[in-house]
Amino acid sequence: MKAKIALATVSGKAYYNLVKELKGKGLPFLSLKPWDPIPLDAKVVITTNEERCWITHPNVLIFERESDPVTVIDEAIRVVQGKSNYDKVVVGVDPGKTYGVAVLGDDAVLETTNCSSLEETVNTIMDSLKRAPATVSIVKVGNGAPTYTKELLHLLDETITRDVIIEIVSEAGTSHLTNETAHRRGLRDMMSAIEIARRKGQAISRKKTR
Numbered sequence: 001m002k003a004k005i006a007l008a009t010v011s012g013k014a015y016y017n018l019v020k021e022l023k024g025k026g027l028p029f030l031s032l033k034p035w036d037p038i039p040l041d042a043k044v045v046i047t048t049n050e051e052r053c054w055i056t057h058p059n060v061l062i063f064e065r066e067s068d069p070v071t072v073i074d075e076a077i078r079v080v081q082g083k084s085n086y087d088k089v090v091v092g093v094d095p096g097k098t099y100g101v102a103v104l105g106d107d108a109v110l111e112t113t114n115c116s117s118l119e120e121t122v123n124t125i126m127d128s129l130k131r132a133p134a135t136v137s138i139v140k141v142g143n144g145a146p147t148y149t150k151e152l153l154h155l156l157d158e159t160i161t162r163d164v165i166i167e168i169v170s171e172a173g174t175s176h177l178t179n180e181t182a183h184r185r186g187l188r189d190m191m192s193a194i195e196i197a198r199r200k201g202q203a204i205s206r207k208k209t210r
Helices: 012-024 069-081 118-131 146-159 185-198
Strands: 005-008 029-032 044-047 060-062 086-094 099-105 108-115 134-142 165-169
Touching (some): 005 012, 005 069, 044 069, 069 108, 086 118, 086 185, 099 118, 108 118, 118 134, 118 146, 134 146, 134 185, 146 165
Parallel strands (some): 005 029, 005 044, 044 060, 086 134, 134 165
Antiparallel strands (some): 086 099, 099 108
């Protein structure tokens, strides 16, 4: 797969933060100086506000000094895919002592992470939905740990907006991974969250009125 995202900056801090996020998502990218020619196959260029004047390209994203690299990388992904927003975004959650979370945009995995608390999980879900605008947004929660599932569903219903669909999903079969992966709990939780996001669930009745 050819790199379609170009980083054009000589700022060490900006480059470090952006590269860390790109590598975390497994995305290929080009490293350029702001005054370097932009390859024709680059669909989007990320640079800093100070270096923007050097860039001649139809799709330029600015990484602000204090901004979250996740936000600008998610925007770059949408530009590469030719989308202003997704048709459907699904957040899959594998509840437990550690919560695995996976975000899918039109069936493509956008990000995966682990959360150590109920509150962190809900905040992560809300942030992910804000960063990935979609016509339809769904949160799917696995049912493998009933106590954790019940607590999460209750807090989600109280917290996220009424237009977001919440579903409960059977976790049967989501943990059939290799022995090597099974010993890496964080990875196992995230992979289970991906499977949960891709499964058909049953929508719960929302109590929140708006």
